[in-house]
Amino acid sequence: MFGIGAQQWADSWAGLRAIAPLMPGSALFGLAFGALVRVAGVDPWAGNFASVSVVAGASQIAIVEAIRTGAPAAIAVITALVINARFALYSAALAPVYAAFPLRWRLGLAHLMTDQSAVVSLERAADWPDPVRRRWFILGGALPFVAVWVVGSAAGIALGPVIPDAWQIGFIVPLMFLAVMVPGLRSAPALTAVAVATIVVVAARGLPFGLNVLAGALAGIAVGSFVPERRAATAGPVPDDGLAHDQGAGE
Amino acid sequence: MRAFLIFLAAGIGTYAIRISGVMLLGDGRELPERVTRALRLVGPAAMAAIIANSLLLDEGQWRALGAWHAAALVAVGVALWRRSSGWTMLAGALTFAALLLAGL
Numbered sequence: 411m412f413g414i415g416a417q418q419w420a421d422s423w424a425g426l427r428a429i430a431p432l433m434p435g436s437a438l439f440g441l442a443f444g445a446l447v448r449v450a451g452v453d454p455w456a457g458n459f460a461s462v463s464v465v466a467g468a469s470q471i472a473i474v475e476a477i478r479t480g481a482p483a484a485i486a487v488i489t490a491l492v493i494n495a496r497f498a499l500y501s502a503a504l505a506p507v508y509a510a511f512p513l514r515w516r517l518g519l520a521h522l523m524t525d526q527s528a529v530v531s532l533e534r535a536a537d538w539p540d541p542v543r544r545r546w547f548i549l550g551g552a553l554p555f556v557a558v559w560v561v562g563s564a565a566g567i568a569l570g571p572v573i574p575d576a577w578q579i580g581f582i583v584p585l586m587f588l589a590v591m592v593p594g595l596r597s598a599p600a601l602t603a604v605a606v607a608t609i610v611v612v613a614a615r616g617l618p619f620g621l622n623v624l625a626g627a628l629a630g631i632a633v634g635s636f637v638p639e640r641r642a643a644t645a646g647p648v649p650d651d652g653l654a655h656d657q658g659a660g661e
Numbered sequence: 662m663r664a665f666l667i668f669l670a671a672g673i674g675t676y677a678i679r680i681s682g683v684m685l686l687g688d689g690r691e692l693p694e695r696v697t698r699a700l701r702l703v704g705p706a707a708m709a710a711i712i713a714n715s716l717l718l719d720e721g722q723w724r725a726l727g728a729w730h731a732a733a734l735v736a737v738g739v740a741l742w743r744r745s746s747g748w749t750m751l752a753g754a755l756t757f758a759a760l761l762l763a764g765l
Contacts, residue, residue: 435746456664463672472711473667479720483667490671493711494678496703501682502692508683520680581757584716584733589749591708592740603702604709611713615721623710630706635699649697653704 421543422550428534429551432526436555437562439467442582444566445573446471449580450478454567461563465524465556469493471583472623481619489624499649500528507531507548510541519545522552524559525653532649594653603634728765732757 440461447457452474460470469490476486500523508516531548538544573579595601607630614622686692692700716733718724736753743749 438750452664456668459665460668460672463668464675465672466675468708468711469671469675470668473671475711475715477664477667483663483670486667487670487674491674491678492703493707494671494675496700496707497675497678498681498692499697499700499703501679502686502697503682505682505686516683517680520683521676523679576761578728578757578761580715581729581732584712584729585736585750585753585757587708587712588733588736588740588753589746591705591712592737593744593746593749595705599698599702600705603706607706607709608713608717611710612717615718615723620714623714626710626713627703627707630709631699631702634702634706635695649701651701651704653708 417543418546421538421546425530425547425550425552426554428547429527429530429555432530433555433558436524436526436559439586440559440562440564441566441569442579442586443467443470443474444563444568445570445579446474446583447563447567448570450474452477457567458560458564461560464490464494465521465559466490466494466497467559468587472620475583475623476620479620481621485619485621485624489620489627492624492627496525496651497523497528499651500525500532503532503649504528507535507544511545515545519548519552522549522556524552524555525651527552527555590653594651597639599634599637599639602637603630606630606633728757728760731760731765 443461444457447454447460457474460473464470464473472489472493473486476489501520504523508519511519527548530551534547535544538547591604595604607626609626610629611622611626614625616622617625682692716724716729724730732753735756736749739752740746740749
């Protein structure tokens, strides 16, 4: 089918099965993002465009919040890029996994890189020593996972206007991030970063355009990186990004 | 149109971050330890900032104590207890819905 061989379909199917348990979380998070797009009065088509171009929920929500509060475009973009800086960590860890892939595959798979698909790729890469079969395994998980995110957010955008104000759908924002952040929170640097970020955001609440969020995130990273880790970090192939990646994690 | 351009710029910048390691590293070259340590804190710091801004504040002012704080406390408790995102979401959402129904 589509000029793709049976072996490639089988390898892609294995990739899909590996990431399938994480898909409901992606769909739910997409729904929440879509609903917020409408609450904030952002153009529905721009919201759909965001899910295929940015492909990173937390940063997309931050942008919607920035637009809602009338922030300058530069601040919205910079806040999003600070949040997405964590992908540099996955990209570095995935470099040896992608090394034998043709350039167009590396460029394509990079756009489909999410927290979830990166973690699955890093955990399972050793099971797929053949680079051709490995790239189909990774594509088979990464592409459907992004598709679920895009369809979920489109559904949220379509349903958004139906959701009554009384439901206070905005609560999904802190709840979603608490669900992703708190379960993985263990190390002293991460706890420090969380405490500093929280204090700075609240103390700087007078700043316009959601600048307090940007200031809080940067202060948390800066202060936290001076706190020593108690022991050497885990030796596994997956970089510890301090977040939970179990079933139902949205991001 | 403005929202499109913002998302486009964020999309291009995010793609640059996503290809950075894949294109520049490999062959034994690795990120400096200092950079890795800082990047590890991006997730927790950014998420804490978003949580604080959306939960504790409302339009830049303190949010009045109520269902938001109570449901978030329950969610944090479940998160520390079960160490699971799914259970945290479920507990937080159910608590919030129950509090709203109770008229809080």
